[in-house]
Amino acid sequence: MAISRIAVGHPSEFGHAGALKAALAEFISVLIFVFAGEGSGMAFNKLTDNGSSTPAGLVSASLAHGFALFVAVSVGANISGGHVNPAVTFGAFIGGHISLIRTILYWIAQLLGSVVACLLLKFATGGLETSAFSLSTGVGAWNAVVFEIVMTFGLVYTVYATALDPKKGDIGTIAPIAIGFIVGANILAGGAFDGASMNPAVSFGPAVVSWTWANHWVYWLGPFIGAAIAAVVYEVVFMNQTHQQLPVAEY
Template sequence: MQSRGTMCGSCSTDKTVLCSATAITQPAAVQRCLSWCNCQSIMVACRGIWTKEFWRAVSGEYLATLIFVLLSLGSTINWPAGEGEKPPPADVILISMCFGLSIATMVQCFGHISGGHINPAVTAAMVVTGKLSLAKALFYVVAQCLGAVSGAGILCLVTPTPVRGTLGVTMVHADISVGHAFLVELLITFELVFTVFATCDPKRTELRGSCGLAIGFAVVIGHLFAIPYTGASMNPARSFGPALITLNFENHWVYWVGPILGGILAAALYEYLYCPDPELKKRLKQIFQKEPSGIYKEVETEDIATKPGSIHTINLEGTEKKDPFLEPMGEVSSA
C-alpha cells in the first residue's frame, strides 16, 4: 500500500513523493526527494565543465595570470649596477608601468577567450552581478591562483639568489596599521573594478579606443598611489603566488578581503545604482509571490503578460534555454 507524501519545496514542479506506508515514513520520503533534487541541481551546475569551450576559458585564465605575474614581478627585482654594489631602491614608476602594461596586454590577448579576468576580485564582481556562474567562477579562481604560483615559481627559478629579495611579496608598511592597509586595498581595487565595468559596458555607445588599455591605466594609477602603503596588490592571486613560493603570509588576509570587497562594492554600485540595466527595471516592476512549496512565482502586469494576473514560473534567462558555460562573458550566465 502506498500513500501520498509531502510536497518537496526543492522541486521545480508540483512533484509529490509516493512512499510505502509500511516501510518508509513521510519525512524519510521527503528527505529522499530533497537528496534527489540536490543531485539534480549539482548535475545542472556542472553539466558544462566537460566542454571544450569551458576548459579553453579556464586554461586561458591560467596562462594569462602566469604571464602577468611573471613579467610584473620581474620589475620588482633590484639588480645591482656592479659586483659588490648594493641594489638600487625600487623604482615605483617602473613597477607601476610594468604592472599596468602587462595587464592591458593580457586583457587584450585573452578577453575574447575567457573574459580576461586575471584577478579573483574581478571574478567575484562578475558573480555578484550575474555575469558569471558560481561554478565557473570557482574554476577561474583556482586557475588564477595556480597561474600566479607558476609565474612566481618560474621567476624564482631564473633569478639569482643574491638579487631575488622578497620576490615581490606584497607587505604592509611598518608605519601604517593593518586596518589602514585593508582600506587602501579596498579603495584601489574599487577603482580598478569600476573601470572594468565602465569600459566594458555594452550599453555604452560613445566609447572609443582600447578597453584593455583603460584597465591598464587604472592599474598604473593604483600602483603609483599604493606601492608605498601596501605594495599595491589589487589582485589576490598576484599576492598569493609569491607568498606561497617564499612562504611569507604575513597579513596575507588583507590582500584577499580588501580587494574582493572593493571589487564587489564597485560592481554593485555600477550595475545597480549608477548604470542599471533597463531590463532589470522591468523585472522590478513585477510582483513576485512565494508559494507554500517554496517556489517563487511571478505575477505579471497587464502591459507585459498577454493574460493579466497570470502566474508562471520565473525564467530570467528568457524563453530559449542556453548552457551558461557556453555563453559569452558579457552575457548573463547565471540566474
C-alpha cells in the same frame, strides 16, 4: 538588482570544453602578468641593489604592471573576458555575468598561473626571492584593507564601465588600456603603503613561493570587498536593468 541575477551554474560546467578553455586563458594571462610585474621588481632590485622601494622603483612597477595588464587583458578578452584577477571575477559573479562554477574554475586557474609564474622567475633568476606583498612601516593592516578596497573599487568599476556594460559601445575597444592605466595609477597611489595589489592572485604566487604569509589576508579581504561594492554600485545605479544578459559562455 544585481544579486538577483547571480547564477550557480551546473556541475557539468567543470568539464565543459568552453569553460576549460576560458580557465586556461586565465591561467596564461595571469602567468604573463605576474611574470612581467613581479619580474620587473626583481630586475630593478638586482640593478639598483634592492632599490624597488625608491620613487624610481615605484614608477617602474607602475609602468610594468600597467603595460603587462594591458597585454594580459587583451589576449584573454575574446576567450575568458580577460579577468586576470580573482577580484574582477568575483565582481562579475556578483553582477550575474559569470556563474559560480566558472568563477571557481577561473580562481583556480588564476592562482595556479601566479604560482607558476613565480616558480619560473625563481628558477630563471638562479633562486632570487619572489618578494611577497608587505605593509610599509607605520601602515596597519586595516589601513591597508581600506587602501585595497578603494583601489580595487576603482579597478572593477573601470572593468564594468569599459567591458561589462552592454551600452559601452566603441569604448569597449579601449577597455584593456583603461584597465592597465587604472592599475598603474593605483600603484603610484598605494604602492608605497601596502604594495597596491588589487589582485589576490598577484599576492598569492609570491607568498607561496617565498612562504611568507604575514598580513596576507589583507590582500584577499580588501580586493573582494572593493570588487563587490563596485559591482553592486554599477549594476544598481548605472546598468540598464532591462538589457538581455550576455551568455555565460562569452565570459
